[in-house]
Amino acid sequence: MIFDILTLFPEMFHSPLEHSILGKARKEGLIKVNLINIRDHAEGRHRVTDDYPYGGGKGMIMKAEPIIKGVQAIMSEDPGAWVILMTPQGTPLKQEAVKRLAQLSHLVLICGRYEGIDERVRDFVNEEICIGDYVLTGGEPAAVVLVDAVSRLIPGVLGHEGAAEDDSFSQGLLEYPQFTRPRDFEGRRVPEMLLSGDHQAIERWRRREALRRTWERRPDLLVKAKLSKEDLEILEELKGASGSG
Numbered sequence: 001m002i003f004d005i006l007t008l009f010p011e012m013f014h015s016p017l018e019h020s021i022l023g024k025a026r027k028e029g030l031i032k033v034n035l036i037n038i039r040d041h042a043e044g045r046h047r048v049t050d051d052y053p054y055g056g057g058k059g060m061i062m063k064a065e066p067i068i069k070g071v072q073a074i075m076s077e078d079p080g081a082w083v084i085l086m087t088p089q090g091t092p093l094k095q096e097a098v099k100r101l102a103q104l105s106h107l108v109l110i111c112g113r114y115e116g117i118d119e120r121v122r123d124f125v126n127e128e129i130c131i132g133d134y135v136l137t138g139g140e141p142a143a144v145v146l147v148d149a150v151s152r153l154i155p156g157v158l159g160h161e162g163a164a165e166d167d168s169f170s171q172g173l174l175e176y177p178q179f180t181r182p183r184d185f186e187g188r189r190v191p192e193m194l195l196s197g198d199h200q201a202i203e204r205w206r207r208r209e210a211l212r213r214t215w216e217r218r219p220d221l222l223v224k225a226k227l228s229k230e231d232l233e234i235l236e237e238l239k240g241a242s243g244s245g
C-alpha cells in the first residue's frame with residue numbers, strides 16, 4: 001500500500017511513522033509513505049500556499065492551486081490513486097470504511113490547515129473523511145489515524161494473520177475484556193474461565209462478554225451487528241438480568 005500525504009508540515013509525521021508497528025511495516029516494505037510538501041507545488045518566489053478568505057472573515061484559507069497540482073502530479077503517475085480529503089465536514093470514519101480502503105493499493109491524503117481549504121479542491125477528491133466530531137488544528141493527526149487504522153489491516157503488518165478479527169468494530173461489536181499476568185493483581189482476579197484451558201468454553205465466554213460490553217457501552221452498534229440466534233438469546237438474558245428487558 002502506498003500512502004501519499006500532501007501536507008504543509010511533513011515533519012509532523014516523522015515520529016508517528018517511525019516507531020512500533022508502522023515503522024516495522026515501512027521497513028519491511030508492506031507500506032510506503034511519501035510525504036509531499038504542498039509548498040513544493042506553489043508558485044512564485046515565496047511559494048505562498050494560503051490567502052485571505054473572499055467575503056472576509058477570520059484566518060487564512062489554503063489555496064486550491066498548489067494542492068490540486070500536487071494531486072495531479074500523483075495522478076499523472078498513477079491514475080488509479082484514490083484521493084481523500086481530511087476534513088471535519090467529511091464522512092465519519094468507521095471500521096467498515098477502513099476495511100474498504102485497506103483493499104486499495106494507493107491512497108492520497110490531503111491535510112488542511114488554518115481555517116480550511118478552498119472549496120474547489122473538493123472537485124478533485126474521491127472521498128472526504130472526518131475522524132470525529134471535533135476540530136483539529138490540521139489534517140496531519142487525522143491522516144496519521146487513517147494510515148494507522150488502514151495499515152494494521154494489511155496482511156503481514158500485525159505479524160499474525162487474523163489478529164484484527166476480534167478487535168472492536170471488526171464484527172460490529174466491542175471486543176471482550178482481556179487479561180494478562182499476574183492472575184491476582186491486588187485482589188482483582190482474572191476470571192476463572194480464562195484459566196480453564198477449555199477453548200470452546202472460553203470462546204463462548206468471550207462472545208458473551210463482547211455482547212455484554214457492546215450492549216452496555218455502545219448499544220447503537222447492535223442494530224447493525226451480525227447476530228446469531230444464540231447471540232440474541234444472550235442479549236435477552238443480559239437485558240432480563242439487568243431488569244431493562
Ligand SMILES: C[S@@+](CC[C@H](N)C(=O)[O-])C[C@H]1O[C@@H](n2cnc3c(N)ncnc32)[C@H](O)[C@@H]1O
Pocket residue numbers: 086087088089110111112113114115116117129130131132133134135136137138139140142
Ligand atoms: C481548523 S481545521 C478547519 C475547520 C474548518 N474551518 C471547518 O469548520 O470545517 C483545519 C484542517 O484540519 C483538518 N481537520 C480538522 N478537524 C478534522 C477532523 N475531525 N477530521 C479530519 N480532518 C480534520 C482538516 O484538514 C482541516 O482543513
